[in-house]
Amino acid sequence: MQDILDTVVFLGESVTLSCNVAPIAQGNLGYSWYRDGERIPGDQQRLVIQAARVTDSGHYQCQAGASERSDSVTLDVKSNRLILQAPPAVHEGDSLSLRCHSRPGYDSRNPVFYKDNKAIGFPVSGSELQIGRADVTASGTYRCQKVIRFNSGRNYLILNTDEKYISVSGKTQLKPMFAHPQLEILPFGAVTEGDHMTITCDTKLSPHRETTELQFAFYRNGHNVQGFNSSNQYGVPSAQLEDSGNYTCEAQTPTGSVRKRSNVLHIHIQGEETRNLNERHLQLDILGEKLTLDSLKGQGS
Known part of the structure; x- marks a missing residue:
């Protein structure tokens, strides 16, 4: 399954999952979708959840025709005011970006991203941080922070997201795209x-x-x-x-x-x-074994 944009979304947000498994046969194949191992409605390459609910949370898989089911992607629907969004799986060479996403309607400002409790930079645009091409050095524990203003800006809260661990061996991994040839x-x-x-x-x-x-x-x-x-x-x-x-x-x-x-x-x-010489040596070796065998037979008689 192709990575969905984010594994963590707010209640009511729209989510699209795309099935990108390799089919075992050519032609116009049907698609099947599963949540927590159970078949769910949907027979197209894309599965669209228009307004996500908590009950939509779970482990999603897809299947193209009679091919094997894809690896699972976990969707987590949150009621928090601030969430950190990242791809569910990061492959070697991918462009990795993180998003510090606040619930619609909130006046949020000054996003800061942290890796292993150290600030790693400010967003390139809006609330998104572009880390660039991923390699193993990008693994670590991430979170983001924002200032949420209310009462016409007279009051504010500083909110932090839950931590998200991106690791070579973790749930969200940096996986080699292909082995060394x-x-x-x-x-x-x-x-x-x-x-x-x-x-x-x-x-x-x-x-x-x-x-x-x-x-x-x-x-x-x-x-x-x-x-x-x-x-x-x-x-x-x-x-x-x-x-x-x-x-x-x-x-x-x-x-x-x-x-x-x-x-x-x-x-x-x-x-x-060289090949001809090797072949002559082989013939001589075989002949020598034959001569030895014949001489032993003669001694025995």
């Missing part, structure tokens, strides 16, 4: 001059990002041999000695916001003479 080579074992060599840059997307299209690039001894494109394979139709070297690959998102490099794979292209 690994290089694999075909044919397995030794590659000889003239062989068709294929190098694969293999990685795995997070279940939350199965529909993300990655791009791949390949390098030999630090020099680019294939620029970024959608193919995760680099092929050499007829390998030559000069194709030997240290190979790496990179995988990135289409925008380049997340890029990861593979391990180093050393590939040695052996010459045709």
Whole structure:
């Protein structure tokens, strides 16, 4: 399920959830929605709750056709005067923003955001703080504070939200978008001059990002041999000695916001003479074992 804008909302606010799971078949598929494991009305990709009630709180999941159900997103409908809003899950490379949201009708001013009880900055605009591209250093305990004025501004209250913990291992997590790529080579074992060599840059997307299209690039001894494109394979139709070297690959998102490099794979292209020599040694070894066996038989007789 695609992240809803906020997991905490006020009574009466509108909430939209979007189902973005990867379907197992093509076509116009129906959607199913669940709250706390029970089927609820709704068969479209988006589920709209026009005026949220406390009874709408719960763990939501969606399903596209016969695919598996999505991970759950928790919706919490509050009657507080001030709440901190943040995405329910933050993935590596996402743009993370927080909102210090006061109940409509209140005269609220001077929002301040805190991480681990330290002020981290003022909102870029209105009540929203743009933290930027998320990485593990963004994990921590967050809250916000606002001044609420009443009686035509003659009186005021300083309110703090409940704390929200964003952690690598917490309920709201920073999850890797995809694993570090690994290089694999075909044919397995030794590659000889003239062989068709294929190098694969293999990685795995997070279940939350199965529909993300990655791009791949390949390098030999630090020099680019294939620029970024959608193919995760680099092929050499007829390998030559000069194709030997240290190979790496990179995988990135289409925008380049997340890029990861593979391990180093050393590939040695052996010459045709080396292969022939190895084959002759193998034949001699087999012949030697046969001769030894025959001599033992002769001694036994």
